[in-house]
Amino acid sequence: MLLIACPWCGEREELEFHYGGQAHVAHPAEPEGLSDSQWGEYLFVRDNPKGPFAERWSHSAGCRRWFNVVRHTVTHEILAVYPAGQPKPVILP
Amino acid sequence: MHPTVVMSNHVHVYVSQAHKGELVMGAGVDSYNGYGQRGSFHLIERQMAAALELFPVFARAHVLRTWGGIVDVTPDASPIIGPTPVGNLFLNCGWGTGGFKATPASGWVYAHAIATGEPHPLAEAFTLERFTTGALIDEHGAAAVAH
Ligand SMILES: Cc1cc2nc3c(=O)[nH]c(=O)nc-3n(C[C@H](O)[C@H](O)[C@H](O)COP(=O)(O)OP(=O)(O)OC[C@H]3O[C@@H](n4cnc5c(N)ncnc54)[C@H](O)[C@@H]3O)c2cc1C
Ligand SMILES: [Zn+2]
Numbered sequence: 001m002l003l004i005a006c007p008w009c010g011e012r013e014e015l016e017f018h019y020g021g022q023a024h025v026a027h028p029a030e031p032e033g034l035s036d037s038q039w040g041e042y043l044f045v046r047d048n049p050k051g052p053f054a055e056r057w058s059h060s061a062g063c064r065r066w067f068n069v070v071r072h073t074v075t076h077e078i079l080a081v082y083p084a085g086q087p088k089p090v091i092l093p
Numbered sequence: 094m095h096p097t098v099v100m101s102n103h104v105h106v107y108v109s110q111a112h113k114g115e116l117v118m119g120a121g122v123d124s125y126n127g128y129g130q131r132g133s134f135h136l137i138e139r140q141m142a143a144a145l146e147l148f149p150v151f152a153r154a155h156v157l158r159t160w161g162g163i164v165d166v167t168p169d170a171s172p173i174i175g176p177t178p179v180g181n182l183f184l185n186c187g188w189g190t191g192g193f194k195a196t197p198a199s200g201w202v203y204a205h206a207i208a209t210g211e212p213h214p215l216a217e218a219f220t221l222e223r224f225t226t227g228a229l230i231d232e233h234g235a236a237a238v239a240h
Binding site: 001013014015018019036037040043044045048050053055071073074075076 | 124125126127128129133134135168224225226227
């Protein structure tokens with residue numbers, strides 16, 4: 001069970017949260033200009049590192065806000081928690 | 094005690110009894126990417142609770158061991174089988190927690206793809222291309238639950 005520190009509510013159990021996948025995937029500026037394969041890439045293709053991974057979480061059974069977490073995908077150690085919209089902290093693998 | 098495999102989509106558990114008498118159960122998948130291969134405690138707990146819903150008599154059994162692995166899950170929770178844009182590279186993956194039981198059929202259609210370079214008619218909808226065309230396989234509830 002992960003213990004995730006919501007930036008607004010503090011540490012809560014994983015069960016209160018909803019996972020949102022990779023963070024920092026920007027919506028294309030001109031989606032109408034994309035080919036099908038570029039659009040498919042935006043929708044479906046994600047990084048899948050063995051190591052630190054910046055990802056989105058929502059405190060769905062709490063304050064319901066979205067934020068970002070850097071979590072190590074092997075140890076599950078949470079290396080950073082930061083509000084959505086802020087740059088990804090520099091964490092060496 | 095338990096002569097057949099029993100599965101409930103409703104409480105999400107399946108259970109069968111091994112010849113030595115132990116009960117074998119399958120649990121769910123973490124919601125997040127992971128390579129830890131540990132098995133999350135709350136999933137195991139939920140699994141036990143679901144099994145007890147069906148068979149209260151299991152309450153006296155003890156946990157002997159748990160096992161966790163890595164499951165390859167695609168965006169529509171269905172496998173990818175067939176040729177790729179890279180010559181002589183073929184995919185048969187994304188089976189998630191359903192790859193054992195599908196082996197006879199997946200081997201059959203995969204062999205066809207390798208032998209002919211074309212997807213088998215049964216597996217046409219399952220190529221990598223669906224993530225470009227948008228024709229996703231809409232059967233998460235049918236395929237990727239307990240089995
Ligand atoms: C915890 C868990 C529970 C599951 N429960 C079920 C279930 O109840 N029912 C069900 O139907 N399915 C279940 N599955 C899914 C099923 O186990 C897999 O889908 C299936 O085993 C995949 O078979 P595969 O032959 O495609 O790949 P694998 O069995 O993964 O085989 C790939 C092989 O390739 C080898 N390999 C990798 N790289 C190399 C290399 N460079 N050179 C040489 N060899 C290499 C690996 O060592 C491995 O032996 C479960 C999986 C997990 C992890
Ligand atoms: Zn919160």
